[in-house]
Amino acid sequence: MKKKRNVYLKMKTLQEAKQIIFNQFQLSDRLKKELVPVSDAVGRILADPVIAATSSPGFHSAAMDGIAVHAPETYGASEARPKTLSIGKDAFYVNTGHVLPSGTNAVIMIEKVIEQDPPHVVIESPAYPWQNVRKTGEDIVATELLFPRNYEITPYCIGALLSGGIFSVTVKQKPNVLIIPTGSELVDFRRASLEKLQPGQIIESNSLVLGKLTESCNGSYQRHEIIKDDIANIRQAVREAVDGDFHMVLIVGGSSAGSEDYAKDVIADLGQVLVHGVTIMPGKPVIIGEVNSIPVFGIPGYPVSAIIAFEQFVGPLLCRMLGQPERERNTVQVAPTRKIASKLGVEEFLRVKLGVVGERIVATPSF
Amino acid sequence: MKKKRNVYLKMKTLQEAKQIIFNQFQLSDRLKKELVPVSDAVGRILADPVIAATSSPGFHSAAMDGIAVHAPETYGASEARPKTLSIGKDAFYVNTGHVLPSGTNAVIMIEKVIEQDPPHVVIESPAYPWQNVRKTGEDIVATELLFPRNYEITPYCIGALLSGGIFSVTVKQKPNVLIIPTGSELVDFRRASLEKLQPGQIIESNSLVLGKLTESCNGSYQRHEIIKDDIANIRQAVREAVDGDFHMVLIVGGSSAGSEDYAKDVIADLGQVLVHGVTIMPGKPVIIGEVNSIPVFGIPGYPVSAIIAFEQFVGPLLCRMLGQPERERNTVQVAPTRKIASKLGVEEFLRVKLGVVGERIVATPSF
Numbered sequence: 001m002k003k004k005r006n007v008y009l010k011m012k013t014l015q016e017a018k019q020i021i022f023n024q025f026q027l028s029d030r031l032k033k034e035l036v037p038v039s040d041a042v043g044r045i046l047a048d049p050v051i052a053a054t055s056s057p058g059f060h061s062a063a064m065d066g067i068a069v070h071a072p073e074t075y076g077a078s079e080a081r082p083k084t085l086s087i088g089k090d091a092f093y094v095n096t097g098h099v100l101p102s103g104t105n106a107v108i109m110i111e112k113v114i115e116q117d118p119p120h121v122v123i124e125s126p127a128y129p130w131q132n133v134r135k136t137g138e139d140i141v142a143t144e145l146l147f148p149r150n151y152e153i154t155p156y157c158i159g160a161l162l163s164g165g166i167f168s169v170t171v172k173q174k175p176n177v178l179i180i181p182t183g184s185e186l187v188d189f190r191r192a193s194l195e196k197l198q199p200g201q202i203i204e205s206n207s208l209v210l211g212k213l214t215e216s217c218n219g220s221y222q223r224h225e226i227i228k229d230d231i232a233n234i235r236q237a238v239r240e241a242v243d244g245d246f247h248m249v250l251i252v253g254g255s256s257a258g259s260e261d262y263a264k265d266v267i268a269d270l271g272q273v274l275v276h277g278v279t280i281m282p283g284k285p286v287i288i289g290e291v292n293s294i295p296v297f298g299i300p301g302y303p304v305s306a307i308i309a310f311e312q313f314v315g316p317l318l319c320r321m322l323g324q325p326e327r328e329r330n331t332v333q334v335a336p337t338r339k340i341a342s343k344l345g346v347e348e349f350l351r352v353k354l355g356v357v358g359e360r361i362v363a364t365p366s367f
Numbered sequence: 368m369k370k371k372r373n374v375y376l377k378m379k380t381l382q383e384a385k386q387i388i389f390n391q392f393q394l395s396d397r398l399k400k401e402l403v404p405v406s407d408a409v410g411r412i413l414a415d416p417v418i419a420a421t422s423s424p425g426f427h428s429a430a431m432d433g434i435a436v437h438a439p440e441t442y443g444a445s446e447a448r449p450k451t452l453s454i455g456k457d458a459f460y461v462n463t464g465h466v467l468p469s470g471t472n473a474v475i476m477i478e479k480v481i482e483q484d485p486p487h488v489v490i491e492s493p494a495y496p497w498q499n500v501r502k503t504g505e506d507i508v509a510t511e512l513l514f515p516r517n518y519e520i521t522p523y524c525i526g527a528l529l530s531g532g533i534f535s536v537t538v539k540q541k542p543n544v545l546i547i548p549t550g551s552e553l554v555d556f557r558r559a560s561l562e563k564l565q566p567g568q569i570i571e572s573n574s575l576v577l578g579k580l581t582e583s584c585n586g587s588y589q590r591h592e593i594i595k596d597d598i599a600n601i602r603q604a605v606r607e608a609v610d611g612d613f614h615m616v617l618i619v620g621g622s623s624a625g626s627e628d629y630a631k632d633v634i635a636d637l638g639q640v641l642v643h644g645v646t647i648m649p650g651k652p653v654i655i656g657e658v659n660s661i662p663v664f665g666i667p668g669y670p671v672s673a674i675i676a677f678e679q680f681v682g683p684l685l686c687r688m689l690g691q692p693e694r695e696r697n698t699v700q701v702a703p704t705r706k707i708a709s710k711l712g713v714e715e716f717l718r719v720k721l722g723v724v725g726e727r728i729v730a731t732p733s734f
Binding site: 024038039053054056057058059061064065093095096097098099139155156158159161162163165183185189190192194197200201202203204205206207208209212213215216256257259260261301302303307 | 405406409420421423424425426428429432460462463464465466506520523525526528529530532534550552556557559561564566567568569570571572573575576579580582583597623624626627668669670
């Protein structure tokens with residue numbers, strides 16, 4: 001005897017569904033902190049503000065190749081009345097970046113230095129104090145805020161961190177997502193062979209797509225072995241996940257209302273279903289639920305629907321957990337190349353091919 | 368005795384310098400091909416076009432939950448004249464994704480099926496052929512081009528690859544960049560301690576910044592130990608690099624014309640200097656050279672200059688090697704908050720802080 005078909009809860013709009021998720025999950029404190037070396041920190045999100053431990057430069061240094069001098073001793077020099085300085089006494093050769101010798105406070109660039117019988121050099125114009133000098137702390141002053149909490153470390157940050165004497169940073173743990181592919185028709189891509197594929201069998205790909213999308217949102221993922229359409233096994237996997245180290249669970253497939261769609265029952269058995277069905281296409285049969293205060297999603301098995309469900313719900317929730325703004329896609333105004341009928345009461349996501357005709361960007365639906 | 372100061376070659380403009388690089392290095396065939404599993408292919412660049420090995424779906428399948436029927440047998444059904452079908456004989460329960468039973472060519476959605484005494488069901492409207500059926504090859508047809516050469520694999524591609532029966536792809540080797548930090552004043556960040564830092568010493572950070580930028584351009588990098596200002600050691604390191612497995616060498620520091628700036632001489636000794644000095648600020652003292660047809664750069668040691676040199680020359684060259692378009696930064700029109708004097712004959716890159724005032728975006732230089 002087959003189980004009774006699911007009845008959809010009242011469908012929610014995209015905005016309602018998002019609001020339900022964001023209200024339900026107060027996530028800001030759920031991720032642990034980790035200390036990582038700066039060399040491994042690119043792409044990670046700061047859990048604490050970072051304060052410079054040292055100044056950079058840590059000393060007054062030459063900003064030009066030339067001679068370092070004490071500015072007042074050059075005052076009055078002119079073409080009519082050149083001044084002679086003595087290298088090693090009141091002038092010192094320096095290259096860019098060199099520490100300024102004690103007692104000096106300006107650098108005269110080498111092109112303006114007339115070399116005479118060593119150790120003498122002649123200058124024809126005066127230097128003003130701190131000319132061509134990078135002063136201590138010009139780039140970074142010890143104790144200054146380098147980056148605030150929730151800042152995403154980029155390659156550009158690395159220079160400021162190291163120069164500010166910071167060799168490791170406290171970042172947020174990556175949210176860890178368990179992805180459970182379900183469906184008796186599925187074949188594991190790691191063991192698939194085209195010759196042995198039977199009619200009705202499908203190479204499972206959603207778990208890898210969703211995993212890589214999770215990584216692109218600064219999360220990490222673990223892929224569960226495929227579970228056949230068996231409610232007890234699916235329930236067991238979800239229970240273990242929420243008792244374990246996961247911050248989110250995606251049950252992929254079986255989110256619809258068919259007789260072998262178990263995602264909703266599993267979530268209802270273990271916790272609560274918040275949303276079943278959103279008025280978007282593709283992606284309509286998505287399930288949003290909660291077990292042990294862990295978000296558990298039922299992700300539709302149709303690949304395009306799975307991606308839309310990720311982009312509209314899972315990705316934004318990962319961003320929230322990490323204290324990041326939602327990622328905005330680039331947008332562009334287009335003119336459709338043919339009439340596109342829209343379905344009443346449904347927000348549609350169309351895949352289109354873009355082209356340029358004259359000054360307009362035109363879009364042709366792919367399907 | 369100090370060596371003679373370098374004399375700059377005639378400075379080049381940014382456009383001239385780029386043209387010289389792109390003319391000099393015909394790079395398209397320099398990278399080897401690698402076969403990687405699809406699960407490791409995200410971010411990699413295809414070395415060959417990818418052709419689907421199988422169709423997806425590989426069979427006619429139900430696009431709805433319902434009953435599969437042979438459409439002609441339903442013709443004539445209406446509310447006035449309902450038709451009775453027999454499950455297991457001329458109607459078959461199917462869920463979305465199920466293979467269509469042999470002899471059927473349409474699916475009637477379950478909501479329209481009136482269940483009677485088993486095994487009988489009643490329908491009140493006919494089905495047309497292929498209604499609610501995903502036909503073989505609807506998404507992907509075997510032998511069709513999935514992705515062309517030079518395509519960058521994204522998470523979205525993974526689904527199409529696996530569904531098309533592709534489990535590994537031929538990608539371009541990552542261009543491997545040797546980064547050689549030079550300078551007697553430098554301290555390795557992996558061994559730096561703020562307490563032991565002497566005046567004049569600097570924590571070396573450029574190599575890590577440049578390395579992470581290389582990775583962000585789909586390259587890989589190896590960091591050479593810091594070399595003090597010693598021309599023989601720098602020459603030796605460059606010679607080993609161009610004889611080895613590297614596709615590019617960055618000598619960081621010593622690219623200027625100071626008495627301890629050896630990058631230019633090293634490149635001139637081993638190969639040829641193509642450009643020394645570009646009319647940009649920061650980044651002016653960059654050196655572009657060639658040794659054994661390998662691009663060898665002299666990158667200025669001042670951190671901001673190093674980044675500009677990377678972004679203007681090294682990054683675009685990495686993109687070319689990989690057959691990728693140059694990365695364009697997002698741009699925005701701004702109003703400066705104060706007068707910004709520009710230097711004659713120099714293209715300037717200013718770091719600014721952006722703000723919004725009314726409807727305008729305003730920019731204030733950071734320095």
